[in-house]
Amino acid sequence: MKNLLILWLAVFSLRTAAQQTTDSRQREIVFINVSVIPMTHETVLANQTVLIKNGLITAIGAKLKYDKNALVIDARGKFLMPGLAEMHAHVPPVDEVQPMKDVLLLFAANGVTTIRSMLGHPLHLQLRSQVQSGELLGPRIYTSGPSFSGASIKTPEEAEAKVRSQKKAGYDFMKMHPGITKTNFEAIVKTAKEEKMPFAGHVSFGVGVWRSAEAGYATIDHLDGIVEAMMPRLDTLTEEEAGLFGLFVGHNADIARLDKILKTIKDNGVWIVPTQTLAEHWQSPNRTAKELLAWPEMKYMDQKTLDGWARSKDNTMKNPAYQPASVLKFIDVRRTIIRECQRQGVGLLLGSDAPQVFSVPGFSLKHELSYLVQAGLTPYQALQTGTVNIGKFFRQDNLGVIKPGAVADLVLLNENPLKDVNAVGTVQGVMLNGRWLPKTEIDAMLTKLVKN
The missing domain is CATH 2.30.40.10 (Urease, subunit C, domain 1)
Incomplete structure (x- = not known):
């Protein structure tokens, strides 16, 4: 095979x-x-x-x-x-090359010249090399390995072995998904530091944003854990009650707590990839699935994928805890977080989680940039997140300028x-x-x- x-x-x-x-x-x-x-x-x-x-x-x-x-x-x-960078991309983690190639070409056609692939697969290592050599047309690739999650990591020993295995394989960093226990998280962090292996992505609810930032995440994506940390009763809040990224409780976030959170993130050199597009398209009540699916770029996704996206939105909005007015307040809280990241000097990076729910590769970055501006950034500041900031993040002063x-x-x-x-x-x-x-x-x- x-x-x-x-x-x-x-x-x-x-x-x-x-x-x-x-x-x-x-x-x-x-x-x-x-x-x-x-x-x-x-x-x-x-x-x-x-x-x-x-x-x-x-x-x-x-x-x-x-x-x-x-x-x-x-x-x-x-x-x-x-060229722009998509810092939360998903090259399909499958055993077929064509879907991977199609995604790379969609990015390239839209002026995306760098991607950070957030759900790795062994073939992505070959893609990375072939793009760099010019054998394959597409953006330069930085890739994680297969993700670390509560499902994939059951013991500290498994955590340590997986970190070392991904370092040896040649992945650029490790992707964190939800559900990681505190004990297993500490094993990941300890081994990652020994191996000098960056890690990034979601914040597990049981770990929280404070420990995640102190542990040295390269990036926290989706603003994950930040809204939850702003809740007045965090000690009694459950993950199910909070909803994805704090969807069901974010309207009650205490903005007065944000400065301390962002200071911890900044002091530990953690960058933020907001992926505001997910909130504005998937979670917001302002657009129906039917309206989103009518956008011209949707023709580049297969019908099965589009049907899945529609189901994801419909299921979210059918949840008994979903209250449209409260969700709009939650989205506004996210805009405040983005604006304060910019104002307080927390590094922002451009990403839209494409291809994920209503985010078509390449096309979705235009939406993400627009949402950054709506949050309070100037056009220049928004463009920085996908250009010069990328060079700063990767410590390459010849990238993004x-x-x-x-x-x-x-x-x-x-x-x-x-x-x-x-x-x-x-x-x-x-x-x-x-x-x-x-x-x-x-x-x-x-x-x-x-x-x-």
Whole structure:
């Protein structure tokens, strides 16, 4: 079976390589007359020339010399910015390559040049290598291993063994899911520190956000545990009573408790991936499943998946504890948390949990950016979460910015996202690690990815 999977992956890699991309390792690529949004600071550099060679940005300026055989892209009236990152992605953890490939292409077509895959699978390690080498078209991949949860970890010994196994396998980090006991959590943390293995994701209810932050989570995702920690009677609250991410009780959150929580998170260097899209689409009463399924991007998901998403929303809203007015207050509490993270200097990273409930890969980041702005961030601050902040998180100062020496992960837009973040949806071309994918190829690719 393993050899067959490797063969499938090789075949699909060859098919992907046939797509009409230009590689800056073989031919210099030049943007002329372009407005550059460098994301090193809030500005637009008008009428610039940008040179790309060997996967890197080599020069930026008003008038530059370049190779006579270069691919020249006249981008007059367009805006060039760093590619976006989806920091809570889900490459399908299955034994089939095609679903994985489709998800990667959807991300790429939407200007997503980096993903952090939050539910790993052995094949993801091969995908990561083949994307980096250029054999497979897609965003650069950072991947967790299979998740740690109450179901997958029953003893401290199992916890220790799984940490060491994932480190040895070469995964980038470990994904935490709910249900981990305090004893097993401490075994995970101890071994992770010994192995220098980052961990991130959900906060188990029995562990709580305070201990999770102190233990050194790389990221806390979904604002998990934060709303619960703001509850006046946390000591008597049950996980079932609270609901997912505090859905059923968040309207009673004590905002006065937030500063202390965020200080602990910041002091321990933990980043936050809000995934506000989940709350605004899945949990909110403001949109029905039917309305969400009518959005144009839903055509890229198969009917079985869409039916499952609809059931998830309908089942949530049918829960006796679900009160629409209270849920709207809960969502507003989440917006306050996001706004205060920004104000108090807690690092924010862009993520929408795609493909999950009503989040279509790539397309959902436009919604997430919009919700960050609605929470109180400026367009520039929202864009930082998916660009320059990514470089800071990974400690790579050449990632998520446009400057000489930076990685050539870029997206060309028709409109200025500093005026309206929805402009990230006006993609005219994408550069993935120095490989240029023009709009004509993106359109052809998306046509082939339609599933219903």
